[in-house]
Amino acid sequence: MTPILTANIVDFISHSAEQTQRIGERLARLLESGDVICLEGDLGAGKTCLTQGIGRGLGVQSAITSPTFIIVNEYPLPDRSHKLYHIDLYRVQNAAEACSTGLEDILFGNGTCVIEWAERVREILPDNRLWVTLRYVDETKRELHFEARGARFEALLQRFRQEAFGI
């Protein structure tokens, strides 16, 4: 069994799409230029929903919609010099294909990246990252599992836990 409080892990059950978005919004307030958030989960697990919350928290003005069709959507962030990149690898099978879409330039650039279906390109992801696994529980509930990799995200996740859950 996983210990109840591990420094680099936070588990959470969301009871609605709105709650998932609020979690994303809170997380977003701690994000900086160059951060990479990886989302793993089946169709309908809430990946785009969480990303919409992150966008809201970062102050994105336009609606965040599914980027499946063009793979990467970018959103300017008010008062900041970097952008939010919303990447969707649903149609990408492996790292080689992802590289040919120019993904590496974005990942190692100065934007904040949220990547759906990130597990398909594990080998080209930066070592420092926040990994979020989303799982369908029932009609309205989703399980969210946050796992930090690297000192930057361990500290971030700890702050996130304190601010969001007070523990």
Place this chain on the structure above:
Amino acid sequence: MSLILGLETSCDETAAAVVADGRKILSSVVASQVELHRQYGGVFPEMASRQHILDIVPVLEETLLGAAGAEWTALDALAVTSGPGLVGSLLVGVNVAKAIAWATALPLIGVNHLEAHLYANWLFTPAEGTNEEIKPLPAPRFPLICLIVSGGHTDLVLMTGHGQYRVLGRTVDDAAGEAFDKVARLLGLGYPGGPAIQAQAGGGNPQRFDLPRPMLKDGYNFSFSGLKTAVLRIVQKYEGRGRKPFKQRSRMVTSRTAPLLRRLPLADLAASFQAAVVDVLVEKTKRATEQFQVEQVLLAGGVASNTLLRQQMVARLNVPVRYPPPELCTDNAAMVASTGYFKYMTGERHSWDLDVCPSLALTHPS
């Protein structure tokens, strides 16, 4: 008579066309990449732009030959899609257009791809082999409501004149065409999803599954993400839920390879899904026609070639509904040339700094 050459490379079709006075198609050539991308279940950006580079010059040559060997000097302007779309694909068209404009001194006009889809409703093809012209439908009358439905877009637009748009609503998550593609993949029906689902739905019972009609009464925005999830849950229920990884699952649900499981009623599920999408699209369009007292409704984009959508729009709306023939619903350059013509007539021109804009919108929802 004004002749406009249109170029379109925003996604996976390389296309060129010559159109007279914004309406009459003299020549239209489309090189489709759908076979190339079938293995990816969608367009694959890098391959798309490479293929555009290979196809664009032959497509242009064929287009000019088709337009009774029109010379460059016979043309009045050049229109090219500058967005929205895939950045690498758009770049090919825009740069080729700039090169031609520079070499021929023709005016260059950048066109919004979404706007171009609407203008497919202005086009007609003269009857072949006769000098006698069939009388084309009169041009659409303003004000009108346009529904643009494709793999990348679901926009409900009020159009009060040429170039005068107000976006009433758009999708807040997945585009309608994207929902078709994703559900087709879930059901193991292949790509592109629209025709695959339509074919499968033909013999199905659309009432078998009570699928959600997301945001039906709720403004003019659309949401199709929850509908896709609802279909996934049904598929999982039939196969004993969630034990198989996703990739195997889509293969398992085809009737031949799933002997151990209760057979998924594929046709009924496809029909129920299609009915739910169409229901939402028709209902919101109908409401918009009533609120804004429009003369007509135009359908545009790839999903506008869906038969049920056309039938239901005609049957349930109280104003005339127009839609282009299927070959003009999907990406083509005649619609770009038509849009270019109406911009050309109002004096719109672009300079050498015309840039591509992958996320170009019509206007923001007001």
